[in-house]
Amino acid sequence: MADGGALLGHKKPIPNHDPEKSKDESDLQERSTKKKKDGEHIFSSHSSLPKDYSDVVNMKGFDGEGGSYRDKVTGKTVGGEYGSDKEEEEKGGEEDEGVCMKVEECLVGDYECPNFIFAKQEEKCLYRPWRRGVIVKLLGRRIGYKALETRLKQMWVRKGVINIIDLSNDYYLVAFSNEEDQYAALMDGPWFIYDHYLTVKEWSPNFHPASDTIKELAVWLRISGLPIEYYDSRILNFIDNRVGKTVKVDKNTLTQERGKYARLCVQVNLTKPLLVMFTIKNRKYNIEYEGLHLLCTTCGRFGHYKEGCSEKGMESAAKRDDQGNAGKGDGSCQNAAGSGGDGPWRVVHK
Ligand SMILES: [Zn+2]
CATH class of the missing domain: 3.30.70.330 (RRM (RNA recognition motif) domain)
Known part of the structure; x- marks a missing residue:
């Protein structure tokens, strides 16, 4: 599991470490108090909204049998294309100050399809x-x-x-x-x-599970047989960055305790064929991926087995050709393209 590796210059934004947050929070509180004072005609009541996580867990039906709150939660994210039309959103906010929600009557073909719009401050309360x-x-x-x-x-x-x-x-x-x-x-x-x-x-607002796909993933990869002098954080990061976006190098690799293979963690794009080889000084090294069971060994893409690969014919032939040329005069390519339409990709099981 999650071997602790040294973080090497991988800077992700720290979640929720927004310096503005505390100010933000007090703003939110102010606003919701103000709204209550301002009058009942505005269709905005925050009293039923959870203000914090503790409110969420305390709400009836949160994780009970009924699941009513859960239903509401999932319902909120489904079908909302709101957020794409910024102009409208901003205009709406300016024109009707204090109005948190509004409905625009629209038609889709002959059918009524009202469009619900929520003000930014309302959304902030919803997201919190x-x-x-x-x-x-x-x-x-x-x-x-x-x-x-x-x-x-x-x-x-x-x-x-x-x-x-x-x-x-x-x-x-x-x-x-x-x-x-x-x-x-x-x-x-x-x-x-x-x-x-x-x-x-x-979590991000408007997350829509039904249409969401995993496009990027941090995976562990192995490079076998790399000469020991390349077990250097700068070198390994450089290689890693070409495979994808460097996340970290396994700490055993960095301390050179494990010389059989270098183990690197990298954020890869799952919609493209994964990089499978590279050369240093005319010697070819193969990249093996840990635990990506659904990696197609024919086309190198994630999400299906080779039996179900749509690019079986052309692509694999091209790959074999490629390999034939690149492999000339090198003695170390162990996982050359196999028979039966297989590409050079290999998955290692942990
Ligand atoms: Zn495939």
Whole structure:
């Protein structure tokens, strides 16, 4: 699991470490108090909204059998294309100061399709309870609620508590009560459950599980047979950065304790074929990926097995050709393209 590696210049924004936050929060409070004073004619009541995570967990039906709150939560994100039309949003805010929600009557074909619009301040209130939310999905395997809960509590719960909400499309929302726990979950990966990657990302407004796809993933890769002098953080980071975006280098690799293979963590783009080889001084080295079970060894893309690969014919032939040329005069390519349309990609099981 999540070998602690040294973070090497990988700077992700620290979640919720906004210096403006405290000011923001007091602003929010002020606004909601003001609204109540201003009058009843405005259709805006914040009294029923959870102000914080503790309110969320205390709300009836949050994780009970009824799941009414959960239904509301999932309902909120579904079908909302709001947010794309900024101009309208801003205009609306200026014209009707204090109005938090409005409806625009529209037609889709012959059918009425009202468009609901919420003011920015209203949205801030809506988002706030979820600011310590983390969206997770187990890649390539389904996991039940209870099993996930058990594992996440072991892996992530240190100082606070978590609450898990199952969304559609095998996504789960994990709400943290403690900021440090959330930060560790976001930063200390990659995380594995049953030898599958658990994808982790910060909750964001308007997240739509049904249409969301995992495009980027931090994965562990191995480079075997690399001469020991290249076990150097600058060199390894340089290589890693070409594969994807460097996340970290395994600490055993950095201290040169493990000389059989270098182990690097890198953020890769799953929509493109993964890089599978490189050369240094005319010697070719292969890159193997840990735990990416659904990596197609024919086209190098993630998400299907080679049996179901749509690019079987042309692509693999081209790859073999490529290999034939690149492989000339080098003695170390061990995983050359195999027979039967296989490309050079290899997945190692942890
Ligand atoms: Zn394929």
